[in-house]
Amino acid sequence: MKQSVLLLITFSILTSSCSLLKKEYSAAQTQIRKSVDSPKIVEKAIAANSSAIKSPAESYIERFKNIAISEMNGSGIPASITLAQGILESANGNSRLAKEANNHFGIKCTTEWKGKTIVQDDDNKDDCFRVYRSPEESFRDHTEFLKRKRYAPLFELNKNDYRGWANGLKTAGYATNPRYAELLISLVERYDLSRFDRMENEREKTIREDKVMKEIAINLPSEKKQETVKSPVVMKIYEVRSGDTLISVSKQFTLSVADLKVLNGLENANLIPGQLLLVSK
Secondary structure (H helix, E strand, O other): OOHHHHHHHHHHHHHHHHHHHHHHHHHHHHHHHHHHHHHHHHHHHHHHHHHHOOOOOHHHHHHHHHHHHHHHHHHOOHHHHHHHHHHHHOOOOOOOHHHHHHHOOOEOOOOOOOOOOEOOOOOOOOEEEEEEOOOOHHHHHHHHHHHHHHHHHHOOOOOHHHHHHHHHHHHHOOOOOOOHHHHHHHHHHHOOOHOOOOOOOOHHHHHHHHHHHHHHHHHHHHHHHHHOOOOOOOOOEEEOOOOOOOOHHHHOHHHHHHHHHHHOOOOOOOOOOOHHHHHHO
């Protein structure tokens, strides 16, 4: 009897020891797996945070995509083109005119303008520019500015034809820089802005064209007075020399390094002698 009890106690102790060893082994294995997985978890967290951080251009697009789409639906100007022009002309909303005057397209004053104004050197010293109550108002006025005889043929294009619009704006004299169309198309494709453009059927296109052409005709009598509303966008090109850096070029043309990168689609700060940089918005 005593031997049986003794054997039972011994068996119980051995069983408990084995169970304890299994738990300790399991805990050790779990800790090892955590140690191995930790870098992966950290990498995933970093990747998630990186994808959540938007570039200045992406933030600008997110902020103004709806008003660009709304203006496209009413006029036929591709939302992609309006956003690309806004990115270029307002330096992603960071230019002085954009920040202090909500003016994202550099539209100047006219005798008919009754709103607030702001002065800034442009073609002349202290040129007068319009001040808007909101950026959205600037987008709407930009649409009205394009409803002019010189841009009339563009409204006959499909409202998802961003390439036609980019080249048409350059041909119509919107900008003096020979690369203007290329710059707009590059921005549209880099940020996939065409995803905001919409197809329209023939009936919709006809109705929209008739509406816009009537508005252009109404504007004709006063168009001559408004010719100075916005002179063509002058874009200066600088040829990189040996020893130039983004910082030195930005100081020379009073632009920020961020502006230079956006205007020229630069992914890093490396410059090559002979490289052409856009140095004026």
